Amino acid sequence: MNALNPDVINRPAASGRSMVEVNNLSLIFEANDAPVHALSEINLTIHKGDFVSFIGPSGCGKTTLLRVIADLEQATSGEIKVGGTSPSDARLNRMYGYVFQAPALFPWRTIRSNCALPMEISSQSKTHQHAQIDKYLQMVGLQDFHNKFPWQLSGGMQQRASIARALCLEPELLLMDEPFGALDEITRDHLNIELLKIWEATGKTLVFVTHSIPEAVLLSTHIVVMSPRPGRIVKVIESPLPRHKTLSLRDTDAFHALAAEIRQALAEDHQLD
């Protein structure tokens, strides 16, 4: 095993452009009555710099797949490589940033101190920490709130803080599990645009779980449509929309056509059920 060798990690991918490679991956949860096939024979390649959305109804395994990439769940069978290494090594090398559905900020820390947490853990210098925090709080528009405690901020601001916290470690890969699911639609629109700006500015690879079709269409370069029982990929759609997007794009025919295609893929699969 030379997986922990930094050379291997920093120059991943003999295959070059791929950030996540999944081959024939299955995950079965052993339950009391019958085993649950959370993921069944998943094949997927996510390229560097892509914005990939997993979309599907509840129970389709979209969050589970994200958690397998993050090494928070272990696959039962199949292969997965994250940044050219195993998910476990990717986690140990802090290669990705994970944004949960809830902001998961520590209530006893200020916003600044919350953002410092991952950098404290990886023993980075104080000056570097402050520079990173200032940079990314600015990017998410929270520079004036850095000394507030989480409860003093709205839900949307808390989630932005958690995104800034994830960015502070400069991960190549950002994994987001329905980060805006609990927010109202107006805030969500606003944060979607912010997220697109951040993605464009940083060139990171983004994997984004959602159950909102308009959100998936607006954000993604690739949309992975999933279906439950067993959790599987139905279709991977490459977006014909430009990478640089604005909210007004939502009123175009191309947008509606893509949304219709996703809706159809979801519906077709339901008829099979």
Next chain:
Amino acid sequence: MQRFKSLTQHTGFAVAVVILALLIVWYLAALWMNGQQLIMTLERTQQPWTYLEIVRNAYGIARPPLPVPHQIAVELYNSIVNQPISSRRSLLYHTIITLNSTLLGFAMGSILGILIAVGIVHNRTLNASLMPWVIASQTVPILAIAPIIVVVLGSINITGILPKAMISMYLSFFPVTIGMVKGLRSADKLHMELMMTYNANSQQMFWKLRWFSAQPYLFASLKIAISAALVGAIVAELPTGAQGGLGARLLSGSYYGQTIQIWAALIMSALLGWFLITMVGLAERWILKRRGAVQ
């Protein structure tokens, strides 16, 4: 339009009513108990008596079976204000002795309690092997253990405040252990996973997450622990021939039938307990406020 609460809705009014009712019951009970004793003494010496005399004298006996509040108040005043603090006749002198061993025992008990909890949470073997002993330790009557501890420590030349503090520690580590085990395990699952994504080691997990998650539990436990420590200190002063402390004061009062002195010492212990718990509560509020808790 401003609305006024009616008198009966005020909490102050409710408290006043309860206190008044207690005082009435107290004075009536004292009249009955002390009166009976008076009657018995008078009849033994075959003196004539009237009920009016009994009522008049029932609240002025030097060693009444049940002293009344104003007698206790006078005793408290005399033994606090009219005595120098260094005098063995001063109640404050004894209070400070008890306070010292309470605080030392509380500090030792809290540290021991936290250490045991950390061990139990982090080590499966300790969880299985230590927890039954921790629980068994509290089923032993402290009154039976206290003299043994004093004698054993005395035989290895440990005397003075330490044996008393050990008994306080013995009582106060338990709530801290129980509370901290619960508290250290209460860390949010999402926060734990977040720390996993940062590849945090178990020390970082402890100092940056578990320790803070446990704090509300810790303070609840500390409030119980400090009152247990006070009980421990007083109990330790009872059977050990201690010369000072509220426990010694209680014991000497009962030797000489000084019921008023006993009650004054009891009231003092209650006030001391209230004071100590309030201090822990203030510390809790101060620390949690600094950490950004609401209010």
